[in-house]
Amino acid sequence: MRIFNFNAGPAALPKAVMEQAQKEFCDYRGSGVGIMEHSHRNKLFDEILANAIQNFSDIMGIPETHSVVFIQGGASMQFAMIPMNLAIPGKPMEFADTGTWSSKAIKEAKLFGDVKVIASSKEDKYTYIPEVSEMKVDEDAAYFHITSNNTIYGTQFQSFPECPASVPMIADMSSDIMSRKIDVSKFGMIYAGAQKNLGPSGVAVCIIRKDLAERTPANVPTMLRYSTYIDNNSLYNTPPTFGIYMFGLITNWVKEMGGLEVLEKENNRKAAALYEAIDNSDGYYHSPVCPCSRSKMNVVFRLPSEELEAKFVKESLAAGMLGLKGHRSAGGIRASIYNATPFEGIERLTEFMAEFKKNN
């Protein structure tokens, strides 16, 4: 039985990518040793790094004004690095608070200056994304920060707010990066922990407008300065080479699949099929999320009782579907359907949902 993996992250990686990595694990391109045993300063890794950045830039349409760098510590480290580098004394850091990850980013920013939350759905248990046209960013803000997709609550920005030209918009796209077309030039910075759409855990990818890296105060340590990564092409110290290698393979795969246009269509089709199964269940399954904010990456839904949810998780696992249990802080069911989840996985899940409803 083929297993389908609905983990929220670390998550399913494309089957073809996993198989290629396995094949060359102990002998990369006839070198006699694995890529993780090679120096990060040799030609083989140089090529991997250059290819990964080039592919990613092509796929995402990253303009020359921005750099792509790899930083350890995941998105959580970025919650601290961003204010550490980009806060400006006397200017507020502004946020949209749309869930757990936004809140964590806000908490870290408060260590470095004044924080202003200009939009929030906290009072409504984060069940929607506040109207973006009503997000009024102050012209003197140091930056404006959003979380484009909320893994835990299953919400996603369907479009992005407009910021004053003087204010860089910064987005944590950990869970929906490279899943749809976006206009990178509208953002001062985009960052993402790799372990959803980009590869294994242990590396965050940051797309940062080069001029922003000049803001960093002199007392910020070397490893926590964006300029260190930009100036050294992410090779100031030993990077997580295997993670970057996997990221590179995934960008190859995205290109082979036809790029973001094809992937976005497929992601739309997957999400539509799953939400349809929820909406057409006569209320047996129901989504707590406002339809206008539904995530195409993390589909959360509830059953009539917690007992049935537990049973659903248990039986779905036996039926070859991993990771359907909702986040420990939210409960319910969550199907994470990132790029690597094939449509067959959605079919298996919706068939199971119909069967489970009939039997329970």
Place this chain on the structure above:
Amino acid sequence: MRIFNFNAGPAALPKAVMEQAQKEFCDYRGSGVGIMEHSHRNKLFDEILANAIQNFSDIMGIPETHSVVFIQGGASMQFAMIPMNLAIPGKPMEFADTGTWSSKAIKEAKLFGDVKVIASSKEDKYTYIPEVSEMKVDEDAAYFHITSNNTIYGTQFQSFPECPASVPMIADMSSDIMSRKIDVSKFGMIYAGAQKNLGPSGVAVCIIRKDLAERTPANVPTMLRYSTYIDNNSLYNTPPTFGIYMFGLITNWVKEMGGLEVLEKENNRKAAALYEAIDNSDGYYHSPVCPCSRSKMNVVFRLPSEELEAKFVKESLAAGMLGLKGHRSAGGIRASIYNATPFEGIERLTEFMAEFKKNN
């Protein structure tokens, strides 16, 4: 032809470990997906993490007073985290400066308080480790920091200094951790980037005395506080799961090999054979390092000219030996012979050295 890998890091990993990881890469223990696709909060990873910490504690003899945590960013991130967490206003941070990595640690510490270098071999191009009995640590120092092995200059502490009881000794053991028996209880903290003796790049292992984590000032961000890692068993955010899995496999391998006693003997035998080949070459090969400070992990040596060194690197590569070129800042030849380098690798190298000398 079997390839022997003398890279300084990322470096050779044990062949048996690489083969096991390859075998279960796409299907970990019959789960149908690879370990890097599993959640860091499921039972499979819990077991990996617990086993890795237990093995490592057993092998190293880590006392109950200390915690083992995994932090991203390598040793370079520790250069900043240590003073950020452990500096005490008005008290000096003291260092032995024995090479490039010590210097980098010193540079970052200066951002957080007064630094005092109490021993240095800088004036002599770092060709030896200053006499440890003459390292006089002040009783009111915040901590005393050493680099136990210097990958670039090929020197190694053969024994460790005594610190006043009030001062924690902190050691960067990136390049010789788990290669010999040490008394962990003498150290307030030991840290190491994994990519030499412990696994792939992308994770640093820290052994830290629990009470030290209480020093951290309130304004240090969550991801940069040692207590975050201790209190959450390295699971505050998504850790580099695949790196920790590889680290766990390596600790299994060390136990199977017979533990540190056996490994240390083998490392001594390997280093002795290689230094003997250098010393018995009638000066054709020569070590720039003081015999009393020679590293058993990174054996650096010179040839009569830089031209011959370039030729040596080129021909050794063709003869199946990777990574013998010295560090870009030091030149010459460097053979990194960590735990995973088998004695056969030393035999191949010394035979090649004899042959090369005869022909050149």
